[in-house]
Amino acid sequence: MTYLFFSYFKDLVGREVTVELKNDLAIRGTLHSVDQYLNIKLENTRVVDQDKYPHMLSVRNCFIRGSVVRYVQLPPDGVDIELLHDATRREARGG
Amino acid sequence: MAVGLRHFTARAGNGVGEPILDTDNGEELVHVQPSVSVAVGNRVPESPGTLYITNRQVIWLSELDREKGYAVGFLSLSLHAVSRDPEAYPSPCIYTQIETEADEVEDESEDSDSECSEVLDLSKIREMRFIPSDANQCVYDSVFPSTMDTLFQVFCECAELNPEPIEEGEEEGHNWIFSADQLEDEAGAGDDVEWHFSQNPTNTIGHSNGHHDLASSVLELQINDQRFDDAEEMEQDTDTGHHHQSQQ
Numbered sequence: 383m384t385y386l387f388f389s390y391f392k393d394l395v396g397r398e399v400t401v402e403l404k405n406d407l408a409i410r411g412t413l414h415s416v417d418q419y420l421n422i423k424l425e426n427t428r429v430v431d432q433d434k435y436p437h438m439l440s441v442r443n444c445f446i447r448g449s450v451v452r453y454v455q456l457p458p459d460g461v462d463i464e465l466l467h468d469a470t471r472r473e474a475r476g477g
Numbered sequence: 478m479a480v481g482l483r484h485f486t487a488r489a490g491n492g493v494g495e496p497i498l499d500t501d502n503g504e505e506l507v508h509v510q511p512s513v514s515v516a517v518g519n520r521v522p523e524s525p526g527t528l529y530i531t532n533r534q535v536i537w538l539s540e541l542d543r544e545k546g547y548a549v550g551f552l553s554l555s556l557h558a559v560s561r562d563p564e565a566y567p568s569p570c571i572y573t574q575i576e577t578e579a580d581e582v583e584d585e586s587e588d589s590d591s592e593c594s595e596v597l598d599l600s601k602i603r604e605m606r607f608i609p610s611d612a613n614q615c616v617y618d619s620v621f622p623s624t625m626d627t628l629f630q631v632f633c634e635c636a637e638l639n640p641e642p643i644e645e646g647e648e649e650g651h652n653w654i655f656s657a658d659q660l661e662d663e664a665g666a667g668d669d670v671e672w673h674f675s676q677n678p679t680n681t682i683g684h685s686n687g688h689h690d691l692a693s694s695v696l697e698l699q700i701n702d703q704r705f706d707d708a709e710e711m712e713q714d715t716d717t718g719h720h721h722q723s724q725q
Contacts, residue, residue, distance in 0.1 A: 403555065403556070405555070405574075405603075407574075417637055419637070419640040419641065421636060421637060423633065427558070441558035441559055441560045441561075441562070441565070441572060442558075442559045442560075442561055443558060443559045443626075443629055444556065444557070444558035444559075445556065445557050445558065445629070445632065445633050445636060446555070446556050447554065447555050447556065447636060448640075448641070449555075449641045450555040450556065450576060
């Protein structure tokens, strides 16, 4: 399943995403890269809830460890439902 | 899993040299960055020291105080970022977030605590900043990467060398297929239950015809007659065998 998300996120490189961490911090930025462990690199980031995290106001580059990611919010047109359906079906069949 | 920040004092050369690494288990030094201050939590930056980045952890050793040093494993580093916005922090720095044991428990405003308390509880520290003294130089130099960019890259590369270990317990939890032993046990336990159920209908049929007296006399007869006992046992065995087959 991890591989499915990995290849899916790879197609979103260069797009704006919002990464929500397990500690509730949500960071918005341009997806720079993602690796097989779903470590995510963002560029030109900003914290969504700036009142709560003022010191994280803006950072240029940010590396987020895959294991601390709770959600990744995708751009609406970045969700190819057909492709995901197909990929999950193939995954479920074990190939 | 998360160990968080910890003190580090193991230095080579009678406590004056480089950090002593776990080289027996493959730990290697990847990058050394002198003249780096460190700010733990939201405390003020400490006097400069040297940053050692290994393939396992980030170690900072104070230049002035030989007894002072910190280390954090890459498994505990949830996030690292290049912070250059003066509004976010006065000096350009590598900002890190640290996953702690306490993260499992409810957050109880550790920031104010850590500032007030005399004794610094490193296991509760969730943020740390590494402030290179030459951070302002070459920041906008596009040809040579700045210290900050180099550090960021090294942090990234080393973080990628440390994927989440697969916990054994977790693996079992996700495993929907039982082992062969478990299957046999399950089948055995299921068999007992089945056996009682399959007996009940027989009794019910025997009693339901209204000839209660007849039924009990037949039962007595069976109990007193050894041949019937044997027959019944054989029947049980056959039944059990049958259930075994249908279960597997």
